[in-house]
Amino acid sequence: MKYIYILNGRADKVPKYKELFDQLKLYPHPYDLYTTMGEGDATRYVRVYSDLHPAEKVCFVACGGDGIINEVASGMVGFPDKQMAILFIGGSTADFLECYPGRDFRDVKAMLEGTTQSVDIIKVNDSYSINVCNFGFDSTVAAHANSLISNGVEPHKAFRRGVAYALLTSRFNRIRVEVDGQRIRHRLLLLCTLANGVQVGSEFRCAPYAKNDDGLIEVCYLRVMSLLRFLLTMNAYRKGEHLTHKFFKRKVIYRQAREVVVSSKDLFDICLDGEIIPGSLFNIKILPKAISLRLPTIKQQQP
Numbered sequence: 001m002k003y004i005y006i007l008n009g010r011a012d013k014v015p016k017y018k019e020l021f022d023q024l025k026l027y028p029h030p031y032d033l034y035t036t037m038g039e040g041d042a043t044r045y046v047r048v049y050s051d052l053h054p055a056e057k058v059c060f061v062a063c064g065g066d067g068i069i070n071e072v073a074s075g076m077v078g079f080p081d082k083q084m085a086i087l088f089i090g091g092s093t094a095d096f097l098e099c100y101p102g103r104d105f106r107d108v109k110a111m112l113e114g115t116t117q118s119v120d121i122i123k124v125n126d127s128y129s130i131n132v133c134n135f136g137f138d139s140t141v142a143a144h145a146n147s148l149i150s151n152g153v154e155p156h157k158a159f160r161r162g163v164a165y166a167l168l169t170s171r172f173n174r175i176r177v178e179v180d181g182q183r184i185r186h187r188l189l190l191l192c193t194l195a196n197g198v199q200v201g202s203e204f205r206c207a208p209y210a211k212n213d214d215g216l217i218e219v220c221y222l223r224v225m226s227l228l229r230f231l232l233t234m235n236a237y238r239k240g241e242h243l244t245h246k247f248f249k250r251k252v253i254y255r256q257a258r259e260v261v262v263s264s265k266d267l268f269d270i271c272l273d274g275e276i277i278p279g280s281l282f283n284i285k286i287l288p289k290a291i292s293l294r295l296p297t298i299k300q301q302q303p
Contacts, residue, residue, distance in 0.1 A: 001057045003031040004049070005087070006042050006072055008064040016089045020063065023108040039275075042068055046075025050082050059083040059294055061111070065094045066131060070273035073121055073291050074128040080118075085111050085294035093155050093274070096131040098199040099212050102298045110296035118289035119212045122196050124282055129272040130291070132200040132207070133284070135262065137191035137222075139271040140170035141201060146276065159201045163234075172224055175268060178261040179219055184253055190222040190230070194260055194284060198240070205240025215288035217260060221253040260284040 005024075007017060024031065036042050046060050062072040062084065069086055076084055088094045088105040097105050104110040122129040134142070145162035149155055177184045177192055193200065195207030195218040207218040220243070225233075229247055236245040243254055262270065262282045269276050 001030075001059055001083075003029060003059050003061055003085075005031060005033050005061045005063055006045070006068065007033060007035045008042070008068040017063075020087065020089060020108070027109050027112060029112060036068070036071075040071065042071035043075040046072055046082075047079075050076070050079040054081075057081075059085050061085045061087055063087045063089050066096055066273045067275070069094070069096055070128065070130050070275070073130040076291050077121060077123075077128060077287065080290070080292060083116055083292045083294050085114070085296075087111060093202040095199040095202060096197050096273070098205075099197050099210075100295060103296050104299045105296055107296060110299075111294060114294050114296045116292050116294050117213065119291050119293050120196055120215060121287050121290045122194065122217060122284060123287055124270065124272055124277070124284050125279070127272055127275075127277060129194075129196065130212075131197035131273045132193055132195045133270055133272045134191065134193040134200060134206070135175060135268060135270045136173040136189050137166050137170050138193060138200065138206075139269040139276065140166040142271040142274060143269055143276045145201075146274065156202055159203070162201075167227065167230075171227070171230070173268070174266070175262060175264045177219075177221060179255045179257045180259055184221055186221075186223055186253075188224045190224050190251075192219070192221045192262075194219055196286070204238050206237070208240030208243065213289060215286055216256040216258065217284070217286050219253075219255040219257050219260060221255075222248075223251045223253070225251050258286055 060072050062068045076082055086105050124133055141162035144165045145158040148158035172188050193206040195210045196212045198207050198210045200206045210218045233247040236242050242248045264280050267278050267280055269278050270282055
């Protein structure tokens with residue numbers, strides 16, 4: 001098995017890559033390094049490499065957080081014989097990894113000794129989301145947070161500021177949602193998440209029941225509510241208790257689906273694992289077990 005470590009940014013500009021290189025020296029194995037040249041480049045590289053080397057046994061290792069994880073996974077669609085692994089090297093959120101508590105995604109040895117599992121991915125028009133896609137309040141949060149992060153604000157703080165901004169600007173969204181052909185009949189929504197994973201925004205457990213290998217999208221539709229009610233329930237949403245919390249009663253519509261159609265007369269943003277895509281019509285479906293994911297060994301408990 002050959003490993004290709006995909007670095008999100010120049011190695012000499014990211015101090016935490018030094019730890020990765022030190023680990024590579026400790027555990028000799030056949031590998032190459034590839035440094036991305038911009039947004040979307042990891043997806044292009046994985047697709048082209050897999051197409052040119054159909055018989056080669058290779059594992060693409062996404063080094064970083066949600067953005068690079070999604071790009072590598074997107075490039076692997078259509079190549080079930082290739083493997084993907086993840087090494088979380090700080091600097092960005094890693095919500096997708098919350099699907100695997102107890103796994104050590106920072107250790108090269110744990111990754112090399114790991115096992116593979118087939119996982120689902122969500123297709124959104126011609127793009128993909130391996131973790132969560134959302135719109136309404138959430139996509140406004142993400143768009144504002146992305147802007148702050150690009151200006152040097154820490155991701156955790158940026159998302160909190162994004163929440164504050166969205167409270168003022170994006171609580172009433174006229175977006176139509178159809179779940180497996182059945183329309184959710186409400187004129188306005190607060191937010192809607194279409195989840196493969198359990199967490200979004202570095203701290204919000206938007207889909208606590210999600211399993212990323214069951215062939216289903218977790219649809220959580222929040223109806224418009226008063227600002228006071230929403231503020232009172234934010235902590236429940238953060239903890240993943242919004243599906244049962246009394247303050248969310250009658251305000252949450254929860255479904256599991258294979259296909260979702262989202263549309264509006266006006267342009268709106270949909271967020272795919274942090275990437276913002278504008279549009280007015282999105283056809284969304286789950287691709288079951290589309291990605292072969294290498295999972296690191298479980299951390300040993302300290303005596």
